[in-house]
Amino acid sequence: MPWSKLPTPDGRGDEPDPATLPQLLDTVLAGLGAPTADAIATLHQGWPAVVGEELADHARPLAIEDGCLRVGVDSAAWASHLRWSEREIVARVDRLVGRGVVTSVSTRIVRR
Numbered sequence: 375m376p377w378s379k380l381p382t383p384d385g386r387g388d389e390p391d392p393a394t395l396p397q398l399l400d401t402v403l404a405g406l407g408a409p410t411a412d413a414i415a416t417l418h419q420g421w422p423a424v425v426g427e428e429l430a431d432h433a434r435p436l437a438i439e440d441g442c443l444r445v446g447v448d449s450a451a452w453a454s455h456l457r458w459s460e461r462e463i464v465a466r467v468d469r470l471v472g473r474g475v476v477t478s479v480s481t482r483i484v485r486r
Contacts, residue, residue: 407440413471414438424466429455436484441477443467446484453481 379391393401400410408414417438422430433447433456443463447453456463460479467476 408438409471409475413475416471417443417467417476420470424463424470425456425459433481436482438476441474443476443479445479445481447481448483448485450483453483456481 396411403409403411403414417424417435421435425433429452432449432452433445435443436446437444445456447456456479463479464476468474
């Protein structure tokens with residue numbers, strides 16, 4: 375049976391079409407101060423190109439909140455390297471997912 379709208383209480387049937395799951399997810403993410411789901415997925419897939427293969431083995435993106443890319447690293451040395459490279463990383467992320475999605479980078483040491 376094909377999908378069709380249910381009648382509205384007033385019988386006019388002018389309710390808007392239901393939102394798609396990606397639309398709803400992007401709305402929730404925006405409310406949390408995060409970029410779109412596509413931007414997050416693209417960043418995770420392109421992470422080695424953003425930071426380089428060697429650093430990608432020691433650091434991973436954890437979250438993007440209000441433009442701040444939070445990165446988990448496995449040592450203080452890699453955290454320092456990321457802080458030192460912040461401008462370059464932000465520029466590469468701009469090229470990958472769009473300008474302004476990430477405006478800063480913060481790090482924290484996490485155990486894998």
